[in-house]
Amino acid sequence: MDQGNTAFLLICAALVLLMTPGLAFFYGGLVKAKSVISMMMMSFGALGLIGVLWVLYGYAIAFPAAEGTIAPWQIDWSALGLNSLLEVPEGAPFPPLAFVAFQATFAIITVALVSGAIADRAKFGSWMIFAALWATIVYFPVASWVFNFGLADDGSFAYGGWITHGLQEAFGVGAIDFAGGTAVHINAGAAALALALVLGKRVGFQKGVHVPHNPPFVLLGAGLLWFGWFGFNAGSELAADDFAALAFVNTIAAPAAALLAWLVVEKIKDGKPTSVGAASGAVAGLVAITPACASLHPIWAILLGIIAGAVCALAIELKFKIGFDDSLDVVGIHLVGGLIGTLYLGFFANGTGLFVGGDGTQLLVQAIAAFSVLIYSFVLAFIIGFAIEKTIGFRVKNEDEIAGIDTVVHGEEGYVLADSKA
Template sequence: MDQGNTAFLLICAALVLLMTPGLAFFYGGLVKAKSVISMMMLSFGAMGLIGVLWVLYGFAIAFPGSEGLIFPWSIDSSALGLSSLVDVPDGAAYPPLAFVAFQATFAIITVALVSGAIADRAKFGSWMIFATVWATVVYFPVASWVFNFGLADDGSFAYGGWITYGMQEWFGVGAIDFAGGTAVHINAGAAALALALVLGKRVGFQKGVSVPHNPPFVLLGAGLLWFGWFGFNAGSELAADGTAALAFVNTIAAPAAALLAWLVVEKIKDGKPTSVGAASGAVAGLVAITPACASLQPIWAILLGLLAGAVCALAIELKFKLGFDDSLDVVGIHLVGGLLGTLYLGFFANGTGLFVGGDATQLLVQAIAAFSVLIYSFVLAYVIGFAIEKTVGFRVKNEDEIAGIDTVVHGEEGYVLSDRQA
């Protein structure tokens, strides 16, 4: 066993897990003061719930070996509860449970991302029901499509999910998604759009009505997300090598460029660059570079970051033009950014991109992968959310929403400014 790679993978898993509390701060700062506890609890609820589901059966669905390559989901019954993965095979680079832990953190953050679209108006219990069902029938299967892989006895690549290995068999080149542009960001963004449509608009929804109550929280959250993202991207190599180093450098370059681009767009459009814009721009660049971090030269990563910052800064306005209330811009940043980064590879992926030695085939398979995940996630998320809304109810009462849902749902306040007697 390679102790260096094992340590690398475990550290990266810890970094990615930190991203979910970072997301809680990022989202928590963006909502109104009387909803901050509720918003952050949606992320922490996902940590608890998905962490348990992953051990019980999530990993068994996402990594069923060669059996689950095309069908929406299948289960490796021997991996249920992870009891079969405790022993370390001879010659393994790292213990199987290290990989299980790393992938668990991806599942957690993906589910938590969806919650930003329903801020200020969602019931916690209904969110937990949605997260359970959506993770089971959407995230775990899609993770199998993208991340499921296996090696032959001689160490060569033997099989993988249909998005990577399957399309390589059909088109001669597989879709590239190194760290989850499809499985994480497009997947979560599409589900967020579906839930925003199911729950409807917040009371008084219009441009300029809701403003972030705590920009320092937003900056703190963005900083923690960027820090953890190095584990997200570089760790996806599963080894401390040159590819991981390339992913690491691109995880600096792209979000840095996106941050600058977002601020320029804000200055031109609104007259002032904002701290929330800086944080959002960095996250947009991180989203876009996720699928592409190991397949681009750094100069092309900077260009991708500039595009992501500018495009996502404009895309967040779509909710006002199209009339859907995506509270914290999950669609504008994660869905649009994920699509941009995934399709960008069709033009600039090393060796196969249209402008760097390849042809249009890479762009074709990138588009098939991106829109397959988008449609699958959107349709099922809408059905699940609609069923919850029509049965137990997903949205709080309007009067509770106006008053702020922290005390109604959790019996707590985010800010207690003075002692009060009972």
């Protein structure tokens, strides 16, 4: 067992876990002041719920064997409750539980991302039910499609998911998704779009009506996300080596370029660059570089950041033109950014991209992976959300939404400036 790589993986897991509180601040600053507790609690609720489900059965579904599958009879039943993973196989590069912990943090942040589409109007209990069902039926299986590393008899890790290993057998080239462009961002973005359609528009929904109540929270959240993202991307190499270093550098370059591109678009379009735009641009670049961070020359990473920042800055306007209320732009940033980063590899992935020595095969398999996850997640999220809305209800009453749902749902206020008893 390599103690250095074990320490590296555990530190990266802690960094990724920090991303969920960071997301809570990012989302919390974007909503109105009377909904900030509700918004942040959906992230913390996901942290608690998915953390438990991952240990109970999530890992067993996501990593059933060397060959990825969602068939229930091929779930690794011995891994339920992590019972079979307490001992370290001889020759293993690190304890299996270190990998379990690292992947748990991915599951948590992916579910939390979805909540941004339903800000200001969702019941907390209904959200928790949705989170449990969507994680079980959608995220855990999709993680198997993409991330399913099986421990071989010699203790080494082998690819097994159909998006990586399966497409490689079929086309000679597997889809590249180093850290979760499909499994995390496209997956969450598609589910967010489905929930936005199920819950409908906020009261008075139109451009300029709902403004962020606390831009400093947004900047703090973006900073924490960027910090944690180094663990997200570099840690996905599962070793402190040259590919982890490349992923680390590209996690600086792409979001930095995206931040600048977003501000330029904002300046041209609206006349002023904003702090929220800077934060959103950085996140868009982080999303786009996620699948590509270990497969691009840093120059191509900068170009990807520029494209993602500019396109996502324009994509967030689609909700006003098409008429769906994606409250905090999960679709415009995570779905669109995830698609850009995933498909971009078809053109610029080292050695296999169309413009850097390959043919069109890499682009083909990237598209198959991206749109398979998109369709699967959207359809099932819509069904789950619709069923919840039609049974116990997913959306709060209009009067509660207008008043602010913090006190109604949680009995708390985000900001108490004076003691009412004084």
